Amino acid sequence: MIEDVDLDDGEVAVNFDGRTVSFLFGELDTLVPAYAATIHKSQGSEYPAVVIPVMTQHYAMLQRNLIYTGVTRGKKLVVLVGQKKAVAIAVKNVAGRQRCSKLNEWLAEDPLVGVNINTR
Numbered sequence: 178m179i180e181d182v183d184l185d186d187g188e189v190a191v192n193f194d195g196r197t198v199s200f201l202f203g204e205l206d207t208l209v210p211a212y213a214a215t216i217h218k219s220q221g222s223e224y225p226a227v228v229i230p231v232m233t234q235h236y237a238m239l240q241r242n243l244i245y246t247g248v249t250r251g252k253k254l255v256v257l258v259g260q261k262k263a264v265a266i267a268v269k270n271v272a273g274r275q276r277c278s279k280l281n282e283w284l285a286e287d288p289l290v291g292v293n294i295n296t297r
Contacts, residue, residue, distance in 0.1 A: 227251035
């Protein structure tokens with residue numbers, strides 16, 4: 178909960194369960210409501226309890242790495258809500274998405290980079 182906004186110092190005081198933390202205005206994009214954080218946004222964070230909806234309607238998101246990341250965010254409690262079939266699909270899906278970038282091409286063209294890049 179926001180306790181105070183200091184326009185002169187450019188700070189916001191936020192209360193986290195009785196502990197007040199000050200943030201500069203430029204840091205406010207780091208605040209994410211934990212009740213609505215996505216697995217992507219939660220990477221590198223931990224929460225006391227995590228609830229992960231796993232439904233076949235979310236077929237594109239049913240990937241093993243996302244389930245793993247979501248499950249490992251919970252410190253004390255993790256609950257998967259949804260369909261057993263969706264969990265099975267996610268656990269079996271190790272493919273993930275191929276990242277499309279020009280990084281290999283750029284590195285191969287740079288004469289200053291003394292790295293041999295092998296592509297599949």
